Amino acid sequence: MAECHPVGFQWVMEAKRRGATIIHIDPRFTRTSAVSDIHVPIRAGSDIAFLGALVNYIISNDCWFREYVVNYTNASALISEDFQDTEDLDGLFSGWDPEKGQYDPKSWQYRGVEVSPAAGHREMFSGEPRSERGASITAEEHDPTLTDPKCVFQIVKRHYARYTPEVVQQACGIAPDLFLKVARALCDNSGLERTSAFCYAVGWTQHTVGVQFIRTAAIVQLLLGNIGRPGGGIMALRGHSSIQGSTDIPTLYNMLPGYLPMPKASYDTDLEKYIEYNRSASGWWSEFPKYIVSLLKAWYGNNASAVNDYCYNYLPHISGDHSHMVTVAAMADGFVKGYFVLGENPAVGSMNASLQRKGLRKLEWLVVRDFAPTETAEFWRSAPEVVAGDVKPEEIATEVFFFPCAAHTEKDGSFTNTQRLLQWHHKAIEPPGDCRSELHFVYHLGKRLKELYRDSPDSKDHPIRDLAWNYREIGEIQEPDAEEVLAEINGHSLPDEKPLSAYTELNEDGSTACGCWIYCGCRKDGVNQTARRTPKDEQDWVALEWGWAWPANRRMLYNRASADPEGKPWSQRKKYVWWDPEQKKWTGYDNPDCIATRPPEYRPPEGAQGIDTLSGIDPFIMQAEGKGWLYDPSGLLDGPLPTHYEPQESVLKNPLYGQQCNPARLEWVRRDNPYHKAWGDPRYPFIATTYRVTEHHTAGGMSRWLPWLNELQPEMFVEVSPELAGLRGLENGGWATVSTIRGEIEARVLVTERLQPLVVQGQVMHQVGIPYHWSYVGRSTGDAANELTAFVADPNVSIEESKAFSVQIVAGRRASRRRAGAVGPLAAPEPGQEDGGEPSRDLPEVRTKKPATHGERSGRQQQTEEA
Amino acid sequence: MAADSSKIPAWPAWRQLANGDPVGLGASAFSPRSRALKARINEADRAVGSVCPYCGVGCGQQVYVKDGKILDIEGDYDSPISRGCLCPKGAATMQLVTGTHRVKTVLYRRPYGTRWEEIPLERALDLVARRVQKTRDDTWEDQHEKGHPLRRTLGIASLGGATLDNEENYLIKKLFSSLGVVQVENQARI
Incomplete structure (x- = not known):
């Protein structure tokens, strides 16, 4: 965190000054470790073993926060008698379907009912489509004593019983004493008077089991009562200025603004069905229809009415996974013709760089927008395979447009930071030359397309013709008015067009328009709330008058949990929001995250509907039942509880289960994306992890062109321990070649004790640290780490595994420029070493999994396959 | 030869003694030149509220502008998030937005082409x-x-x-x- 979020890290140092214990868990010793109380070097990819052992420690030493757990989590819920754990099935949960190669979560459900998550995966459920948010929760059975062997608490306890300090040593290479020191510090600093927080970044997410890493932290924090309370939480430290905003207002395939799902082909065939499948009978998602209807009114204006389902049928439908790697695989197979790349540099930042470039070579046209042509824009003339002569520019048909972008200082607009805070940046000067904002580009592209389709009678073109696309144009360059767009996002009433002040004002009858319901209120009273800058010294520490946080300017989510079931603060020290019996409402330092006038003693009457089902002790209002989930009864796609699996390419056999890897992981079985052996591959004996340095930014588009930053970090390098350097004859400052079967890179060697070999299962494990900023253009160049990585992903969110994979490292510069994507794999797999050979990643019943939607035929045919 | 008495006040030792600053760490350390130095941003017509474009922390920035040109970009002391701080990347924002690396025209590479065209x-x-x-x-x-x-x-x-x-x-x-x-x-x- 000190490396990648240095200014945010000042608050960790503030906490330390006030007595907090700072623990840093990372394969590398970094600037964060340098100022932490405890640094724990961990084997990359083994975090669930570590976190699971924390769960075990908390439960077996009775360190959990009973009153919080009983009232605010689903610990007491009884689970189906059919449920079987990974402890019973050698690493699989009950419900594995060998035919489909996925889980059927039926046996994971609450006893007698079926509840789906607020953001569920309906495609998991076999048989007829069902109303995933329409489930009743009234039939739940509970054991408030938490002793029933089929209650969630006991299931969690048994699931992690084998996750002991000794297993931590075997899986993570961490000595039991060090583990116990961490566990004790965490428990000593949790409870009524104290709270602990977890901070993480992509070191936790970029794994084939990444979502479950975070889930394990959620279990730990719920057991300790560290969610919704000041000083608690699980903080995702995000790496771009508005990566949170581009998730909320998603430039993502599976969502519409405000976490509404994209219509799914064959299910959400009309508005009625879309609402039926996605609204919940209880909890806040019961308000779902208001949000989609208001969004459609914002997009299609007067053309959207009750008669035509508010133009719902203008929306495109998804079928399965259309995420980035799926799209690039389809591109490489020739199915994608045109590609917009807007302020991103996938030829450097995305997995298997040569496969990314192969995709670009197959396009008919490519648009790149950035400050200067990036590797993605220049792939046709300076990529490694072009320089090596394997591919000639004269043979690449792709037409490339490079548009120079405007900087944030040259345009108005808002960023949403990692804590959900929207902050407005004002235009300071005009953009130079033909540099323009994306707002300008997209708006004027849209205007041209509306013109091109103006007279088209074809029904496919109605969405363009009817699109509400009138924004005030400012100045000579005809820049659309960003605040008008913000006003549309905020929403207004109809027909009088008064700005709305809260999402509770939205309606489902077409009388409100709102571009993103969770952002409703960001322009309350017609005032740009995101531009508020009341100085920190003129307000309290919660700083409600700096910018605007979604939802409802609430700075901490689930903050109802900062008070006890009666509505009183758990302790004076950790006071945040509370029930005021005199005013009969919730009050405190922040906007309460519950219905402000609902008393703590409220219990829903029989037959209650919608948000009336939320009781006075339900802090997790987005959940159908208002409770935090220790156990996920409808499941993530890879199970109701996090379980330790090894990375796709590991150096170790899974110490806990016969099932080596996440059985539901996504693989791309194709010739240009070969994998190593599951473990113990003699060709690739070391663990690699990629990372960032303070002085550069992601794929380098905003840093490798700046001499000030290049002077600080001039060159690509790899970090190794003195022991590994000795083993391989590597010299500090000398050259090394790092390779996988997909590619090889050269870099200067940094020999440092900041990386330490770990002893795991009696073997010495070496880890190699590889920063991923560099590649072949810019003012500081070097080989790209992602030449090494593979397409393989977490099944829930399709995020890649770049934080743990196996590599070879040898002294000297690379001999060859051959790249897998250009001329095939570097080395053909030896017999028995192909994927599916021994040692196997999967138990026999998982091995029957077909190379399905993400396999070698990944492309149009597969993508259009029904979910 | 006696020292030119008019120059005596310019002697550091004299100023240190005369100003009660014997170790020379106070105001007497200023030379006339350093006394005349001004922060670049003093010349600015206005300071525009902004936000750092790099990571997700959302540090406050002040963009100082004179005659339609950016003089400097600094941390915003008022921000409850960053309290005036910027990291190495944030502090390089000035170069990001004003640097010579910026391309200012649209570039086009035709199919099978070997060069960019404006x-x-x-x-x-x-x-x-x-x-x-x-x-x-x-x-x-x-x-x-x-x-x-x-x-x-x-x-x-x-x-x-x-x-x-x-x-x-x-x-x-x-x-x-x-x-x-x-x-x-x-x-x-x-």
């Missing part, structure tokens, strides 16, 4: 709009063979958004969804 912005927008129309029309899927609606194209994809404004992401999603483009992705998954 083309006018308006023409480039026209060409891209026509490419979108053609690809969309050629690859349109109206409905599935089983009869349910698809109303989309898988022939076009878009990537990026995490470095852009909310308003820009909104227009991208709004336009591309209405065109039937579903393969819209950004750095959040990467």
